[in-house]
Amino acid sequence: MNKDIWIIAEHFDGRIRPVNSELIAFARKIPGEIKVIVIGHPVKPLAEEIARATGCDVIGLDSPAAVLYNSEVYRYLIKKLCGQDQPRYLLVPHTPFGWDYAPALAVDLGFSAIASVTDFNPGNSTFIRQILNGKLLEELKSPPGCSAVVTVMPGSVKPETEIITSPGSVRILEFEIPQLKTRTIRYLPAQPGTVNLKDAEVIVAAGRGLKVQERIELIRELASLFKRGAVGASRPLCDQGWLPLGHQVGMTGSTVSPKLYLACGISGALQHTMGMKNSGLIVAVNTDRKAPILQVAHFCVNTDLSQFIPVLIEKIRKLHE
Amino acid sequence: MLLKTMKILVCVKQVPERESRFLLDASGKGYSDQGINFVLNPYDEYALEEALLIKEKLPGTEITALSLGPARTEKTVRRALELGADRGACILTPENYYLGPGETALQIAGFSRKRGFDLLFFGIMSEDYMRGQTGPMVAALLQLPFATAVVAENISSDLSRITVERELEAGLREVAELPLPAVLTIQSGINQPRYPRLTDKLRAREQKLEAITGLEPLPPGRCAELLRAFFPPSSPAGTFLTGTMEEQAEKLIRIIREKTDVL
Ligand SMILES: Cc1cc2nc3c(=O)[nH]c(=O)nc-3n(C[C@H](O)[C@H](O)[C@H](O)COP(=O)(O)OP(=O)(O)OC[C@H]3O[C@@H](n4cnc5c(N)ncnc54)[C@H](O)[C@@H]3O)c2cc1C
Numbered sequence: 001m002n003k004d005i006w007i008i009a010e011h012f013d014g015r016i017r018p019v020n021s022e023l024i025a026f027a028r029k030i031p032g033e034i035k036v037i038v039i040g041h042p043v044k045p046l047a048e049e050i051a052r053a054t055g056c057d058v059i060g061l062d063s064p065a066a067v068l069y070n071s072e073v074y075r076y077l078i079k080k081l082c083g084q085d086q087p088r089y090l091l092v093p094h095t096p097f098g099w100d101y102a103p104a105l106a107v108d109l110g111f112s113a114i115a116s117v118t119d120f121n122p123g124n125s126t127f128i129r130q131i132l133n134g135k136l137l138e139e140l141k142s143p144p145g146c147s148a149v150v151t152v153m154p155g156s157v158k159p160e161t162e163i164i165t166s167p168g169s170v171r172i173l174e175f176e177i178p179q180l181k182t183r184t185i186r187y188l189p190a191q192p193g194t195v196n197l198k199d200a201e202v203i204v205a206a207g208r209g210l211k212v213q214e215r216i217e218l219i220r221e222l223a224s225l226f227k228r229g230a231v232g233a234s235r236p237l238c239d240q241g242w243l244p245l246g247h248q249v250g251m252t253g254s255t256v257s258p259k260l261y262l263a264c265g266i267s268g269a270l271q272h273t274m275g276m277k278n279s280g281l282i283v284a285v286n287t288d289r290k291a292p293i294l295q296v297a298h299f300c301v302n303t304d305l306s307q308f309i310p311v312l313i314e315k316i317r318k319l320h321e
Numbered sequence: 322m323l324l325k326t327m328k329i330l331v332c333v334k335q336v337p338e339r340e341s342r343f344l345l346d347a348s349g350k351g352y353s354d355q356g357i358n359f360v361l362n363p364y365d366e367y368a369l370e371e372a373l374l375i376k377e378k379l380p381g382t383e384i385t386a387l388s389l390g391p392a393r394t395e396k397t398v399r400r401a402l403e404l405g406a407d408r409g410a411c412i413l414t415p416e417n418y419y420l421g422p423g424e425t426a427l428q429i430a431g432f433s434r435k436r437g438f439d440l441l442f443f444g445i446m447s448e449d450y451m452r453g454q455t456g457p458m459v460a461a462l463l464q465l466p467f468a469t470a471v472v473a474e475n476i477s478s479d480l481s482r483i484t485v486e487r488e489l490e491a492g493l494r495e496v497a498e499l500p501l502p503a504v505l506t507i508q509s510g511i512n513q514p515r516y517p518r519l520t521d522k523l524r525a526r527e528q529k530l531e532a533i534t535g536l537e538p539l540p541p542g543r544c545a546e547l548l549r550a551f552f553p554p555s556s557p558a559g560t561f562l563t564g565t566m567e568e569q570a571e572k573l574i575r576i577i578r579e580k581t582d583v584l
Contacts, residue, residue, distance in 0.1 A: 012489075069495065071467070072458075096489045100469045100477025103454035105421065107461035112545040113422055126548060131450050135343055136352060137553055139543045148545065181466040183498045185484075202583050226583050239510035251490055259581045277542040281580045283573065284559070294557035301562050301569050301574060312570045319574065319584065 001147055004087040005030050007056075009038040010097055011046050013187075016053070019093040021159035024054050026152050027091055028160065029120045035059060035087075036168075039077055041066045047170045055164040056170070065177040068184040071101040076177055077288035079108050086147050087196065089179055094151035106149040113149050118156035118270070129153075133269060134292035138161045154251070155274040196246045196256040197230055202262070205232030205276070209265015209305060213242050218309045219264060225316045232256070232276075234266045264305045268293025280289065285309070325480060326381035327370045328492050330438040331406065332429055332456075333388050334362040335397040336449040351419060359393060361400045364444025366514040368507040372442055373405045373515070375476065383407050385438075387427055391416045395530060400523035403517040410531040421544045422450075425534070426458030431537045433463060441479070445470055453506065460504035467504035468497055472511050476501075481544045 005027045010017045011051035020036075027034045036054065038046050039061045047060030061077040062297035078090070090105070092098040094116045106113035119128040126141045127150060191247075197203060204223040206216060216231070223229035232254075233247040249256055250272040261279035266272060268284070268291055276282070277296045285305045292298050301308055337343070338358045346353040369386065376382040385408045386401030388394045398409040412428050414420060427583065433441060439459075446453035453469065460467035472494065473486040487495040488508050517525075562569040577584050 006532065070497075075461075096470050096495075099453050100457065100467075100487075103426075103457040104461035106454075107423075107426070107458050110540070110543055112543055113454055113458070114545045115422070115454050124548075127545075129451075130553075131550070132337065132341075132343060132352065133339065133448060133451070134553065137347075137547045138350075138550045138551050141548055142545050143542060181500055182468070185496040185498060187489070188486065188496060189492040228583075232482050235509065241513070245492070246537060252488055253491070255491065260577060282559075283576075289371050289408070289557075289561075290555065292553065294559060295553070296558070297559040299559050299562060299573065300557060301573065303566060303569070304417065308566055308570065311566050315567075315574055316568045316584065 001086045001088060001146070003032040005034050005089045005091060006087040007034065007036045007038050007091045008074070008098070010093050010095060011038065011040060016046060016049055017093075018159065019095060019154045020050070021054075021161070022154060022157050023091050023152055024056065024094060025157045025160040026120065029122060030089065031122065037061065037068065037078065037081065039066050039074055043169070044172055047172060051168040051170045053164065054160070055166060055168050057168040057297065060170065060172040061175065062172055063090045063177050067189070069097050070180065070182055070184045071104060072180045072182050073177055074101040075105050075108055077175060078105055080175060081173070088147055089142070090147070090149045092149060092151045092172045094153045098151050102149050102151045109147070109149070111147045111149050114140050114142065115151050117150055118153050123129065130270065133267060135290070153270055155270060155277065168192045168290050174211045187196070190299055191245070193246045197232055197249065197256045199228065200230035200256065200258050201228035202226035202260045202310055203230050203232040203249070203256055203258045203276075203279070204264065205234065205266060206237060206243075206264050207234040207266030208236045210237070211265070211306075215306060216242060217315070218306070222262070222309055222313050225320070226260075232261075233256055234269075263293055263297065264309065266293055267291045268296060325379050326383070327379055327439045327476075327480065329375065329384045329440045329442060330433055330436075331364045331365070331369045331372050331384060331401065331528060333369065333397055333401045333441045334444070334447045335359045335388060335394045336362045336388050336447055336544050339363075339448065345550060346417065348417070349549050350551050359397065362444050362447045364446055364448065364507070364509055366404070366444075366524060367509050367511055368442040369401055369404055369406065370445045370512045370514040371474065371507050372440070374512060375440075375540075376405070377380055387412070387429065387432060389420065390414055391418065391424055395490050396529055399525045402528055403522050404515065405517075405521055406530070408529065410533065412533045412536070414536065418421060421547070422452050422454040422458060423544050424539050425455050426462055427457065427537050427539060429459050430462035432466045432533065433459070440483070441465070441502070441503045443504070443506045445508045456504050456506035463504075465502055465504050466499040467506075469506040470506045470508045471487060472508050474505065489521045505569060
């Protein structure tokens with residue numbers, strides 16, 4: 001095992017995903033040489049783009065089987081590469097691709113596996129992650145002598161923005177892949193209407209704290225008092241069928257940055273805040289003074305939304321009169 | 322005619338109720354379970370419901386619910402029976418025993434190895450440790466194909482394959498086909514989990530569960546070491562508004578007008 005940190009880059013539809021700059025920034029907190037691995041077909045343009053943008057040395061793993069994402073392909077190729085030389089850490093984005101292959105890869109390689117980390121503590125080489133919906137954090141370490149596959153939660157570090165003057169080196173390795181069990185057939189685009197909050201200036205978003213379906217009318221009414229106001233939601237409301245998918249904000253819904261985001265009864269899970277934390281002004285209405293949303297909100301109204309929102313509606317109405 | 326049936330394993334975890342308040346335990350590595358009400362992991366309800374929907378299409382299908390945990394976990398397996406699982410099994414761990422993902426997966430793989438399951442279902446993650454690793458790890462240990470974050474599935478008529486839609490980001494999906502047996506982790510929203518029927522409730526109360534004691538030993542040195550659990554910074558980044566409800570509403574309007582042009 002060496003001291004390297006290998007980042008497994010993510011790309012989709014021929015483009016390197018922004019989460020990679022976050023992984024580079026995350027990796028820079030850890031002592032050790034950084035290398036970026038990218039898997040695809042053809043992989044060369046992607047590898048070159050990463051080398052140019054990050055200045056890191058890049059290894060491109062190419063195989064005709066790697067046109068679409070396939071966990072078996074990722075596991076096979078990374079295992080091949082680790083056959084020659086094992087890094088201390090394999091950093092993978094905690095995304096629908098990353099969380100898919102990373103745990104299985106850890107089993108294949110006999111590495112430890114640490115999921116969805118948000119920070120690294122260089123003092124004692126530990127990783128920090130949320131548990132219990134963000135109510136507690138835990139600190140973990142891969143024991144000395146044991147390499148680890150670590151998935152990094154998107155949105156947990158500021159992306160690397162350093163200006164790169166000299167590109168890193170690019171090495172392309174080509175592989176034949178043996179028979180695969182899983183067959184990735186195609187990607188389906190988002191259904192029309194599943195992501196449609198982009199143009200709103202104000203989003204009044206409701207979460208499970210709504211408790212009663214009829215209270216959506218309160219949220220609608222409040223949103224309607226703004227010229228370009230829209231109703232947003234956390235995932236559980238859409239899962240329950242209280243609101244159509246198009247209202248969902250977060251990782252698996254829309255990413256939004258309105259001038260005002262009013263989060264009503266939303267706890268602030270990372271998958272939610274990922275989609276709204278760049279909003280101009282964030283206000284949370286929440287009965288829990290410790291809800292994680294308060295780490296991203298600029299202002300908090302610590303009361304029951306079912307009582308507060310009617311008062312707010314009333315006052316804004318008066319203003320309009 | 323050949324009777325079309327499946328054997329499905331649904332792994333169910335016992336987790337604290339969502340609204341619980343937590344204190345650290347004596348070890349400082351986790352939360353104290355004193356006074357905590359434990360429930361079936363909500364994400365696993367979707368996994369169980371998906372298995373029940375398959376059973377409705379393929380009567381004769383047998384669903385086994387398996388959980389891993391201390392003695393109190395039995396309640397969660399019974400809950401799965403109430404919801405319609407046919408059999409229940411529990412791998413018992415000592416009280417206050419920390420289970421890392423690798424150790425959990427090893428036990429479940431050990432349990433499943435010779436039982437001929439066609440499908441192994443998991444929730445996408447547990448609400449307590451939020452790791453989402455168990456399903457893919459079990460698959461790797463059993464050398465089975467797997468798919469995570471499944472939001473739609475369809476079994477081929479000859480029962481040899483399953484087509485799944487995996488949820489990607491921002492509304493995108495991936496379509497994949499896996500030969501059976503296979504492991505799936507099920508994403509929330511794929512179905513609407515049912516409420517128990519009275520007959521199943523009565524059956525669940527009486528039914529014998531399979532209890533497994535003694536954990537399979539872990540190969541040394543492969544597991545991450547848990548050092549401590551701690552509370553996030555208690556001071557919020559933002560400002561709490563103060564005063565009566567009316568005053569807070571007025572303050573909020575003032576802030577919105579100062580900082581934006583939307584009012
Ligand atoms: C792979 C994956 C992808 C996901 N993608 C998304 C996504 O895109 N978007 C998303 O939102 N989630 C997503 N989730 C789910 C996410 O992890 C959380 O479970 C979810 O965001 C929680 O929603 P919530 O805040 O509404 O509910 P909860 O976490 O239950 O929070 C409810 C909040 O309401 C407060 N409250 C209760 N009563 C009141 C009251 N009367 N007045 C005021 N406040 C009150 C509570 O204090 C609490 O903070 C995803 C999860 C996974 C595993």
